[in-house]
Amino acid sequence: MLHFLFVKFLSKETAMNRKNGSKSRSDVRESLLKRQQELLILLDGQRGQLNGHQDGADLVDDAFEEIANTIGSELIDIINQELLLVELALQKVSDGIYGKCEACNKKISKTRLSIVPYATLCARCQKKAEGGNHHYSRKRQFKR
Structure with missing residues (x-):
């Protein structure tokens, strides 16, 4: 019998920490x-x-x-x-x-660390690393 394993990316504790703030x-x-x-x-x-x-x-x-x-x-x-x-x-x-960004050496936000406690980059540097320099928004998509 085959059992599929679903990897949970956020534990319950991580979700609770988002509500409670810093640690x-x-x-x-x-x-x-x-x-x-x-x-x-x-x-x-x-x-x-x-x-x-x-x-x-x-x-x-x-x-x-x-x-x-x-x-x-x-x-x-x-x-x-x-x-x-x-x-x-x-x-x-x-x-x-x-909690320090490996790219810019600035602090990674507490919100980001509460969601991804092992983050190595701040949100800005992560976006750059992923090639996320898009200037695309939903407003533009649906604009007539």
């Missing part, structure tokens, strides 16, 4: 450690599903399993990427540089 350094560290543990559990479960290969009775079963394994491998990559970001954020907390 102390120890609170940030605790949240990051909690997310790290969640990701390790997800990673272990997903790897277990990939290792549970069974030979299918026919080509359809084999094809379905191949698709499931491809999706599982992609999920493992996503989990690993987030895990690396969390570990980097934990190191920054330890070094006392958590």
Whole structure:
């Protein structure tokens, strides 16, 4: 039986922090450690599903399993990427540089950090990094 794993990008605690505002350094560290543990559990479960290969009775079963394994491998990559970001954020907390943009060296907004606690760039630099220099708005789209 195939179980699909949906990676949750925001934990309940992260959602609560958006409502409560800023967090102390120890609170940030605790949240990051909690997310790290969640990701390790997800990673272990997903790897277990990939290792549970069974030979299918026919080509359809084999094809379905191949698709499931491809999706599982992609999920493992996503989990690993987030895990690396969390570990980097934990190191920054330890070094006392958590919350500084790696590009412009300015503070990352508390709102952004409450949503993406492992953000390495401020919103402005992130937009530039993604090539988001669009001057497009919905008003222009629907203007007659």
